[in-house]
Structure formats: C-alpha cells, structure tokens
Amino acid sequence: MAKKEKSEYIIQAVSHALDLLEQFHDDVDELGVTELSKRLKLHKNNVFRLLATLESRNYIEQNKVTENYRLGLKTLELGQTFIKQMGLLRQSRPVLEWLVRECNETTYVAILKEFHIIYLDVVETDLTVRVVPRVGARLPAYCTAAGKVQIAYMTDEELANYLPSKEMKRYTPNTITDRDELKKYLAQVAQQGYAIDNEELDVGVKCVGAPIRDYTRRIIGAVSISGPSMRFTDERLEKELIPLVLKASEEISSKLGYHK
Structure with missing residues (x-):
C-alpha cells in the first residue's frame, strides 16, 4: 500500500x-x-x-x-506550557549528561500531566543492560519516582481530586495501591525531597527522582535516574544515586530561577 x-x-x-x-x-x-x-x-x-x-x-x-x-485563557496556558517545557529541556539536558557521566545510568526529565507523567528527554547509559527509553510515554504517577515526587507536595484536597477515582492498578507485587499507604509514603517523600520506585511499575527496574522547581518555587517537573534493580542496591542508592539526583534537581531548578 x-x-x-x-x-x-x-x-x-x-x-x-x-x-x-x-x-x-x-x-x-x-x-x-x-x-x-x-x-x-x-x-x-x-x-x-x-x-x-x-x-x-x-x-x-x-x-x-x-x-x-x-x-481565551486556554491559549495563554498552552503558550506558557510550551515556554516552560522548552526552557526545562534546554536547561536540563547538560545536567542529564553530567548525571550519566557520574553514575553511568539512564537519566530522565519528566512532567506531570493529569494522572500520568510524560518523559520529555532521556540520556542513556552505555551499559549493555539498561532500561528501555520511554520518551513521550505516559506512565502512572503513583508508581513512578518522577510522578510520586511531584504529587507528594499536593495538599490533601488536591491529592484527593488527583488520585484516580477507581482502584489503582497493581503493576507488580510492589505497587502501592492502598491510598492511605500511598499518602503516608508521599508525606515521607515531601520531607526527604526525593522518591524511589522500588520495582513498582516494572519488575527488575528501580528509579530515584527529585523535583524540579522554577522561579515561582512551583514544581514543574522531575529529574530521575533509572536502571536494573541489580545495580540499584540500597547502599548505592543511599551513598551515590540519591545525592546525585538531589544535586541534579537543585542545579536544574537553579537554572530556572529557583532559590531556596
């Protein structure tokens, strides 16, 4: 044809x-x-x-x-979204590349859209065993590090309206599907400043993410490091990957005008 x-x-x-x-x-x-x-x-x-x-x-x-x-106002919202996303991509790319050089794992920048996250950019590791890139994919926020770290700062009312009205789907044995349990973990995320996906979306894949803020202090996205669970040991997460993703989020946020 x-x-x-x-x-x-x-x-x-x-x-x-x-x-x-x-x-x-x-x-x-x-x-x-x-x-x-x-x-x-x-x-x-x-x-x-x-x-x-x-x-x-x-x-x-x-x-x-x-x-x-x-x-109408919707056209303004679209224009602002485009500007923010282009600025986010431009400022985050060098940081993603730096992250890969530091830990040699795949790195992402993602934004929140309704009940999902969308990966806007990725820099891959050169290791043979790696996570399949998912740029453009829509993934559930409640079981991804990049998603949880963005919804963690919502108010109780916002979170109640945000979470799916139906039962949250279980993707793996580790997926958190109980609302109270999820809220408890999100409170911990908001306090520590990062989230971990402990094989909650895909068996054998772990991820750690931290929020990206702009000059208004609003969270506009997340930066994350993803890889096979065999390389993401608790010790490595604690000593290497978590500090790196926090540093990356701070760097990108700073480039976008955010100051603590």
Whole structure:
C-alpha cells in the first residue's frame, strides 16, 4: 500500500479552527463573526459553530460588551506550557549528561500531566543492560519516582481530586495501591525531597527522582535516574544515586530561577 502524504490526513474542521485562532495576532485583539467570516472565507454559520466549540473549551471568549470574540485563557496556558517545557529541556539536558557521566545510568526529565507523567528527554547509559527509553510515554504517577515526587507536595484536597477515582492498578507485587499507604509514603517523600520506585511499575527496574522547581518555587517537573534493580542496591542508592539526583534537581531548578 502506497504511503499517504500527511496532508491527506488533514481534518478540514480542525484546520478551520486553527485558522480562526491565528486571526488574533499583533494588534488584533477582538473580532466579530462577520469579520471572521470575511477573513476565513467561510459562511457565518460555520464561523459561529467554530467559535462556539472553541469557547466551550476556553480557547475563545466573548466580550459581553462588544459581543466580539478574543483569545481565551486556554491559549495563554498552552503558550506558557510550551515556554516552560522548552526552557526545562534546554536547561536540563547538560545536567542529564553530567548525571550519566557520574553514575553511568539512564537519566530522565519528566512532567506531570493529569494522572500520568510524560518523559520529555532521556540520556542513556552505555551499559549493555539498561532500561528501555520511554520518551513521550505516559506512565502512572503513583508508581513512578518522577510522578510520586511531584504529587507528594499536593495538599490533601488536591491529592484527593488527583488520585484516580477507581482502584489503582497493581503493576507488580510492589505497587502501592492502598491510598492511605500511598499518602503516608508521599508525606515521607515531601520531607526527604526525593522518591524511589522500588520495582513498582516494572519488575527488575528501580528509579530515584527529585523535583524540579522554577522561579515561582512551583514544581514543574522531575529529574530521575533509572536502571536494573541489580545495580540499584540500597547502599548505592543511599551513598551515590540519591545525592546525585538531589544535586541534579537543585542545579536544574537553579537554572530556572529557583532559590531556596
């Protein structure tokens, strides 16, 4: 079967919605349905349906006085997320490379998205036995070091809303699925400043992670070291890996403007 060009997969309605959003630029802060219809060369009814859809998701909002439309807060959130993530990646990459040179284990930077973490970047070890890179993968936060170290600083109310409403899935015999037990461990994480994944997501894999903060002191991600459990002994974790990941988190946070 011949491979199709990506342009053949374009959804026209989505393309029109993005065209609409792009009309708000430079000094153009508000536009009405008629003007948008002219600019987009679409019927007013189609423009109104696009606006209604975008407004329902807070990408567009209506000025109740002029009845014109303007960009909503969701577009600002997306822009800020992009800026933060790009800054995070740029500042963390050299630190990840330094970590690998120090311990020769695979290192990651991850962010929290809803109930999961997403690995944004990885620097691999050159050892034959290693953890498979998971950049872009969505993994449950409650059984990963990078996830636990981010949700550990949530308030009880935030954590209650955050944790899955259904029973937490058990991935290995070590997965913490009891809420009270998890909360107790998270309190310990918040106090010590790091979290450990003790074969809780994958049998044979351990990980240690520490939080990354920005200039507002908010946690925006985590740095972690991951590897086979046979190399992540309790002694090595205590004497080498935990101090290294804490130093890495402090370095990246400092680069992003955080000061204790």
